[in-house]
Amino acid sequence: EAGVVQSPRYKIIEKKQPVAFWCNPISGHNTLYWYLQNLGQGPELLIRYENEEAVDDSQLPKDRFSAERLKGVDSTLKIQPAELGDSAVYLCASSEPGGPLHFGNGTRLTVT
Amino acid sequence: AQSVTQPDIHITVSEGASLELRCNYSYGATPYLFWYVQSPGQGLQLLLKYFSGDTLVQGIKGFEAEFKRSQSSFNLRKPSVHWSDAAEYFCAVGAGGYNKLIFGAGTRLAVHP
Numbered sequence: 278e279a280g281v282v283q284s285p286r287y288k289i290i291e292k293k294q295p296v297a298f299w300c301n302p303i304s305g306h307n308t309l310y311w312y313l314q315n316l317g318q319g320p321e322l323l324i325r326y327e328n329e330e331a332v333d334d335s336q337l338p339k340d341r342f343s344a345e346r347l348k349g350v351d352s353t354l355k356i357q358p359a360e361l362g363d364s365a366v367y368l369c370a371s372s373e374p375g376g377p378l379h380f381g382n383g384t385r386l387t388v389t
Numbered sequence: 390a391q392s393v394t395q396p397d398i399h400i401t402v403s404e405g406a407s408l409e410l411r412c413n414y415s416y417g418a419t420p421y422l423f424w425y426v427q428s429p430g431q432g433l434q435l436l437l438k439y440f441s442g443d444t445l446v447q448g449i450k451g452f453e454a455e456f457k458r459s460q461s462s463f464n465l466r467k468p469s470v471h472w473s474d475a476a477e478y479f480c481a482v483g484a485g486g487y488n489k490l491i492f493g494a495g496t497r498l499a500v501h502p
Contacts, residue, residue, distance in 0.1 A: 281432070319481070322489055322490065382432050
């Protein structure tokens, strides 16, 4: 079984530039999560999707962050414009309803 | 509000020694508790979980954890550590299962040969 696939693995951008991260969940997993992991910290939930519906986006900074999950499969997380403080690892996870999360390897973002 | 505290930022043990990683949580109701492990450059892998029932839970890779309501703790243990256990370990609490996990800051484990 293929795991959660994220791309790119690494991204370096200058501040004020836009950036996008992509996630392909495990086949059949209806629930998809985006987590933010700052250096030396545990992950923090940004947004949770049930199929194509964002059911919990209370922690997503909506002034600069946006996400979509068209067709209820792949998802994209976007930051525009990026700030220095956005440097972190962005983790995607997926699960069956009520089941354990399976995490991807993350995208490490560096904003210079 | 829910929160998780992992008091130890770094722990170093010798290979073959026993291990205990501490986790304290704050939650108003019966918590759902988890331990995850993260190797460098990797995502998080679930080691074990507690939802209800027996307070001593077994997980993968020889790990176990004990839920102590009176101490608001969910400490992770392993009787004999292997060099491959070197990683970062995260304790998490969830409201109603997996949907919204609150993670601790993690404990980085180093294993000496």
